[in-house]
Amino acid sequence: MLQLLADLARWLTGPAQWQGPEGIAVRLLEHLEYSLLATLAGAALALPLGLLIGHTRRFAFLAINLAGFGRALPTVGLVTLVFLAGGLSMWPVYVALIALAVPVIVTNTYAGMTAVDPDVTDAARGVGMTGPQVLFKVELPLALPLVMTGLRLAMIQVVSTATIAAYVSFGGLGRYIFDGLAQRDLVQVLGGAVLVALVAVLLDLAMAGLQRSLFRNRPADAR
Amino acid sequence: MTVLTLDHLSIAVPAVLCGLVIALPLAVVAHRVRMLRGVILGVSNVLFTIPSLAFFVLLLPVTGLTRSTAITGLTIYTLVVLIRNTVEGLDSVPADAREASLAMGSRPLRTLLTVELPLALPVIMAGVRVATVMTISLVSVASYIGYGGLGQLFTDGFQRSYTTPVIAGVLLTLLLAVLADGLLVTVQYLCTPWTRHRTTAARTKRTGAVPRTKPEEV
Numbered sequence: 001m002l003q004l005l006a007d008l009a010r011w012l013t014g015p016a017q018w019q020g021p022e023g024i025a026v027r028l029l030e031h032l033e034y035s036l037l038a039t040l041a042g043a044a045l046a047l048p049l050g051l052l053i054g055h056t057r058r059f060a061f062l063a064i065n066l067a068g069f070g071r072a073l074p075t076v077g078l079v080t081l082v083f084l085a086g087g088l089s090m091w092p093v094y095v096a097l098i099a100l101a102v103p104v105i106v107t108n109t110y111a112g113m114t115a116v117d118p119d120v121t122d123a124a125r126g127v128g129m130t131g132p133q134v135l136f137k138v139e140l141p142l143a144l145p146l147v148m149t150g151l152r153l154a155m156i157q158v159v160s161t162a163t164i165a166a167y168v169s170f171g172g173l174g175r176y177i178f179d180g181l182a183q184r185d186l187v188q189v190l191g192g193a194v195l196v197a198l199v200a201v202l203l204d205l206a207m208a209g210l211q212r213s214l215f216r217n218r219p220a221d222a223r
Numbered sequence: 224m225t226v227l228t229l230d231h232l233s234i235a236v237p238a239v240l241c242g243l244v245i246a247l248p249l250a251v252v253a254h255r256v257r258m259l260r261g262v263i264l265g266v267s268n269v270l271f272t273i274p275s276l277a278f279f280v281l282l283l284p285v286t287g288l289t290r291s292t293a294i295t296g297l298t299i300y301t302l303v304v305l306i307r308n309t310v311e312g313l314d315s316v317p318a319d320a321r322e323a324s325l326a327m328g329s330r331p332l333r334t335l336l337t338v339e340l341p342l343a344l345p346v347i348m349a350g351v352r353v354a355t356v357m358t359i360s361l362v363s364v365a366s367y368i369g370y371g372g373l374g375q376l377f378t379d380g381f382q383r384s385y386t387t388p389v390i391a392g393v394l395l396t397l398l399l400a401v402l403a404d405g406l407l408v409t410v411q412y413l414c415t416p417w418t419r420h421r422t423t424a425a426r427t428k429r430t431g432a433v434p435r436t437k438p439e440e441v
């Protein structure tokens with residue numbers, strides 16, 4: 001066990017390990033690229049949808065059921081399926097990651113919108129605001145904390161799952177896990193796992209910090 | 224196929240049950256001791272951010288390449304949902320109910336078991352449902368370490384470049400999740416007869432309030 005930890009430390013800190021196209025630095029950047037692109041694309045799809053459902057209160061069943069569906073859908077199966085159907089490209093990875101991000105963001109955006117006090121939106125309409133004005137000047141700012149929580153959750157899940165890029169022969173930190181498993185090289189597998197876990201935890205902390213500094217001027221109950 | 228489905232359940236069910244056994248006492252502690260609440264919720268949150276595949280792999284040196292690796296990893300994942308919902312459920316129990324029970328001479332443990340936990344059950348069950356559906360979907364990740372239940376169909380289909388087992392795997396996983404969720408809803412319905420009356424009451428109250436009359440209109 002101790003020997004393993006020592007090997008792991010050596011693997012993580014070895015200078016050779018960080019250089020070249022197979023190095024940790026490159027894999028780290030690849031991993032971040034996949035995760036950030038997928039989260040952004042997911043947000044671009046899910047935010048308007050969530051806002052629309054929350055604003056009109058129509059198709060609410062969609063927002064609610066999407067969450068359950070998203071939780072139940074096995075991502076590994078989805079990647080494999082799109083890969084077999086579409087061939088070798090980054091598509092399977094992005095499709096699967098976006099499918100993972102969208103439900104979380106839609107549901108949280110919708111939840112944030114429904115949590116807005118109806119008296120407030122009524123008052124906004126009462127002073128003559130148009131629908132879009134109510135949405136962007138009243139509902140969205142009030143719903144923002146929950147929307148951010150949704151984005152954070154989506155981001156973490158996407159970072160965790162981006163390891164599957166390596167499953168369909170692309171890069172990212174998952175490379176070490178899959179290569180290591182194939183080569184029966186436990187140290188490499190553990191190294192990859194530690195790195196992914198670190199990236200996920202650190203990104204979540206960064207997002208939490210960002211969220212806190214964005215909403216610093218809010219009364220405590222709005223958080 | 225039946226074997227794989229049973230295999231899937233033999234990983235998911237113990238994981239959720241172990242999760243409950245660990246989460247309930249921790250949640251009670253978090254509910255009672257304010258100082259520990261942040262610590263317990265924080266730690267379970269951090270554990271949840273660790274990617275599932277990484278988790279299974281990190282457990283390998285401890286538990287070896289066995290089924291318990293998959294179960295342990297999934298158990299830890301259920302904790303965050305179960306603990307958070309149980310704490311919220313216990314928080315939602317009216318203080319009056321607890322105090323009435325204590326005043327009638329029940330010891331705190333008895334009050335917890337016969338008054339607080341049953342009243343918190345709807346919220347706790349909501350957590351159990353989320354945890355179960357999530358776990359059933361995550362079991363397939365364990366196919367990388369050889370114990371994935373229906374997830375084996377994905378690796379199988381991938382290696383043979385054959386979509387049928389993959390589609391079957393995805394559909395069966397979804398079906399299993401839906402069935403498990405329905406089962407839990409039924410269990411909750413049977414276990415909490417007092418909420419049925421209250422839900423209808425709340426529903427009529429809610430629909431009654433739909434044309435919200437503002438004071439100036441009255």
